[in-house]
């Protein structure tokens with residue numbers, strides 16, 4: 001049917017044939033990839049079932065019924081436990097580092113104009129606003145950058 005269609009279209013058919021990407025199912029390379037994908041998928045499904053059978057067999061007969069694998073599996077499971085807790089602690093450290101970096105970046109961002117200043121900057125390099133969290137020195141109320149007198153308690157803020 002596709003050939004008839006191309007024949008009727010004449011020159012246009014040749015152009016369409018050249019654009020084989022528009023007809024992926026007819027492309028031999030695509031057919032091969034599809035077949036390859038199907039083989040891989042089925043192999044994976046087969047392997048998954050063997051895994052399930054293995055787990056059930058161990059649950060039912062115990063690891064002792066498979067002495068040729070018992071020691072190896074126990075060693076792997078012990079290593080797996082150690083590796084898992086190592087991974088957990090590495091993840092926790094990674095998150096802590098990221099949070100510290102995010103906090104440092106937030107602290108260096110100008111509260112007035114949003115400019116990203118280098119860490120430890122005391123006055124914004126872009127607009128001159130005082131950097132750092134601003135809280136009333138007396139009552140601790142949050143203050144806008146550059147506030148001279150606290151709106152809550154009236155205390156004069158240090159320059």
Ligand SMILES: [Zn+2]
Pocket residue numbers: 110111112113114115124125126127128129
């Ligand atoms: Zn600024």
Ligand SMILES: [Zn+2]
Pocket residue numbers: 136137138139140141150151152153154155
């Ligand atoms: Zn105050």
